[in-house]
Amino acid sequence: MEAQDTGYESKTLESFGRQAVMQTLDAELSIQGPGIVSIRFPFQSRFTQQNGYIHAGIVATILDSACGYAAFTLMPQGADVLTVEFKVNLLRPAKGDHFAAKATVVKPGKTISVVEATLYSSEYGEEKPVATMTATIMTMLQS
Template identity: 40%
Template sequence: MDTAARQRIFDSFAAQSMMKTLGAELSHVEEGHVRITSPILPGALQQQGFGHAGLTFSIGDSAAGYAALTTLPLDMEVVTAEIKVNLLAPARGDRLIATGRVIKPGKRLCVVASEVHAEANGQTTLIAVMQGTMVPVPT
């Protein structure tokens, strides 16, 4: 990826107030792959004390969407058309790591996936898998 393409991803991510609220950070960007990390903050817990599924979904969706965006021209953005989540385990630990990837890039539809892992005491556990469709739209 060239510098302008990478910068576009970082600028777009910085404009997301939801990601700021969650304390999420963009930690890795390459063509077709994006990683987002987020602490499991006290304000993002569900009733049993685990990270809320909304946190898991939010960073998984964003990682997948930004992975799709890495494959598109600079005058395009993406929006999520649909995304399915399978929650596999509770979000226990200190932080979540969402890794998004492109399954099939396209001009009209991009098929994407992401995995979300919870990290606790240096160990990671796969807690969710997602697959969805991103729609390229003009900026």
């Protein structure tokens, strides 16, 4: 895949920096290349559900942002993205020291892109998949 904007890395990092929810989660974005990103965040007990696992809503939030930013890296200058829909499969309880969502664009498009992501937990040095997402991301052209 090729980026349409040569400054895709800096614009993606700048956009991510404006997401207050990602700041709240202490999340960090890493860009592996056009159409491929990861978001890492540490375990924080304030984001757990009643059994001490990271809440499914937080899992979906991280996966959604990863999918959106993977698509965003392929957008032309002046364009933005918005999630149209997503499906999440929760594979195991979200427990661990830290987590990483890895997202890859499966089908880039002018108006609609399809992106897949997996959230991995790391506990005792072992990485395990926690959840997957398939998302449809819409291109928003500014007029």
